[in-house]
Amino acid sequence: MAKVDAITGWRNLELGITITEPGNSRQLRTGDWRSQRPVTDRDKCIKCGMCWIYCPDIVYSPLRSGYFNWDENYCKGCGICAHECPKDAITMVMEED
Amino acid sequence: MPKRVGIEVSLAASEAACVADTDVVAAYPITPQTHIVEHLAELVADGKLDAEFVPVESEHSAMSVCVGSSAAGARTFTATSAQGLALMHEILFIAPALRTPIVMAVTNRALSGPISIWNDHSDIMAERDVGWIQTFAENGQEVFDLIIHAFRVAEDPQVMLPIMVNLDGFTLSHVIEPIEMLSASEVRKYLKPYKPRIVLDPKNPVTMGPVGMPEVYTEAKQQIEAALTDSKKVVVKAWEEFAKLYGRRYKPVETYRTKGAKIVLMTMGSVSETAMTAVDKMRDEGVPVGLLRFRLWRPFPLEEFKRAVKGVKVLAVMDRAISYGSRQGGPVFTEVRSALYGTPKAPQIFGFVAGLGGRDITVGTYEEMVDKAMRYAKKKKGPTYELIGVRER
Numbered sequence: 001m002a003k004v005d006a007i008t009g010w011r012n013l014e015l016g017i018t019i020t021e022p023g024n025s026r027q028l029r030t031g032d033w034r035s036q037r038p039v040t041d042r043d044k045c046i047k048c049g050m051c052w053i054y055c056p057d058i059v060y061s062p063l064r065s066g067y068f069n070w071d072e073n074y075c076k077g078c079g080i081c082a083h084e085c086p087k088d089a090i091t092m093v094m095e096e097d
Numbered sequence: 098m099p100k101r102v103g104i105e106v107s108l109a110a111s112e113a114a115c116v117a118d119t120d121v122v123a124a125y126p127i128t129p130q131t132h133i134v135e136h137l138a139e140l141v142a143d144g145k146l147d148a149e150f151v152p153v154e155s156e157h158s159a160m161s162v163c164v165g166s167s168a169a170g171a172r173t174f175t176a177t178s179a180q181g182l183a184l185m186h187e188i189l190f191i192a193p194a195l196r197t198p199i200v201m202a203v204t205n206r207a208l209s210g211p212i213s214i215w216n217d218h219s220d221i222m223a224e225r226d227v228g229w230i231q232t233f234a235e236n237g238q239e240v241f242d243l244i245i246h247a248f249r250v251a252e253d254p255q256v257m258l259p260i261m262v263n264l265d266g267f268t269l270s271h272v273i274e275p276i277e278m279l280s281a282s283e284v285r286k287y288l289k290p291y292k293p294r295i296v297l298d299p300k301n302p303v304t305m306g307p308v309g310m311p312e313v314y315t316e317a318k319q320q321i322e323a324a325l326t327d328s329k330k331v332v333v334k335a336w337e338e339f340a341k342l343y344g345r346r347y348k349p350v351e352t353y354r355t356k357g358a359k360i361v362l363m364t365m366g367s368v369s370e371t372a373m374t375a376v377d378k379m380r381d382e383g384v385p386v387g388l389l390r391f392r393l394w395r396p397f398p399l400e401e402f403k404r405a406v407k408g409v410k411v412l413a414v415m416d417r418a419i420s421y422g423s424r425q426g427g428p429v430f431t432e433v434r435s436a437l438y439g440t441p442k443a444p445q446i447f448g449f450v451a452g453l454g455g456r457d458i459t460v461g462t463y464e465e466m467v468d469k470a471m472r473y474a475k476k477k478k479g480p481t482y483e484l485i486g487v488r489e490r
Contacts, residue, residue: 010316010323015257016196017317018295019304 215455358387448482
């Protein structure tokens with residue numbers, strides 16, 4: 001299929017920039033403009049899952065260990081997880097740091 | 098031989114969509130387009146046209162349905178006028194962006210306010226830049242022929258763009274004229290079944306009209322710009338083939354008695370017939386005047402226009418719409434003047450806004466324009482544009 005990205009010229013785009021591959025939104029990384037990212041201190045984390053529940057972008061997913069994995073491809077750095085964490089285990093860190 | 102019948106031009110427009118084997122009609126009635134929609138509804142109800150007729154609740158919905166049905170691969174026709182066209186405005190941009198080859202008859206009427214149901218070109222000129230191919234008919238025969246031609250061009254795999262066929266409200270839409278009606282079998286020689294390049298199909302899902310992020314929006318626009326500009330070749334070729342099959346020859350720019358003309362009047366639409374009468378009268382009186390009219394307005398026929406006015410000393414350009422506050426004349430005038438910018442020995446150009454909201458354009462109106470343009474040209478001084486026939490007191 002014709003690609004829709006930031007390097008393909010107009011001649012190679014699909015007619016009307018139609019997306020001909022179903023479900024290709026999986027390929028789209030939407031978190032690249034984040035300025036801050038959450039970092040969890042697992043010594044403080046009580047595995048309550050509030051970050052997982054509150055995240056508006058479904059960035060957290062439960063691990064077998066009971067902790068929660070964070071997906072950097074989709075997190076926008078909104079800080080809701082850090083705000084909701086009952087143990088203040090999550091801190092927002094500047095991306096360039 | 099095709100049958101020549103006396104028929105109201107609106108009905109002929111519907112018959113054209115009928116013999117073109119339209120699959121879907123979604124339209125909302127509005128004066129002066131009403132008879133087109135009514136007759137299409139009749140044709141479908143009587144079983145003469147095997148199409149889905151969608152009686153929508155507004156023109157915004159009409160155009161939305163058209164985009165959807167065209168995207169699903171159906172040959173789609175609609176018609177509107179003035180306020181209806183304005184209500185479609187938002188969706189008009191979507192149709193070329195999704196490359197849906199909809200054909201729409203626009204029965205030109207003045208936009209409010211004040212409320213007016215009568216003819217001018219303020220409705221269509223407000224939709225100049227929406228990315229549709231736009232043609233203008235002079236008479237009933239042309240309305241019929243241009244609609245058939247429109248389907249052929251719109252659905253061409255190299256074009257895939259929607260087309261508006263413009264006809265003047267009342268002065269053309271409501272007159273009865275002798276028209277050579279082509280039959281469905283005759284039209285089939287010219288118009289093959291529509292084969293969409295991309296189609297909405299649940300078995301093979303696609304997303305039409307996705308978000309165009311800044312990374313791709315410009316490229317998407319360029320795709321439409323290139324398709325519309327390049328469509329001229331297809332427009333012209335389709336007219337040439339129309340002439341071969343049916344004998345009637347159409348060109349992007351039509352001229353009348355321009356040979357040896359020092360001054361040329363420029364018009365669009367049905368009032369050009371009166372203009373021809375005016376040219377004949379003035380020619381008889383020794384005025385070296387000719388007439389030029391745009392049949393194709395988008396894409397702008399730049400090369401044909403420049404060739405047609407070569408050697409002409411004065412141009413008197415008529416606009417049927419006002420461009421508030423431009424201070425440089427109506428939309429047709431500003432484009433014509435811009436087209437000739439930098440041309441060596443370019444003619445002097447004067448603009449005249451006339452026939453607004455149904456004000457009559459008579460032979461005398463054209464004589465006044467030509468007289469004034471010649472007088473201004475002689476003095477090399479005159480208003481860039483003016484409203485003809487406006488009462489001051």
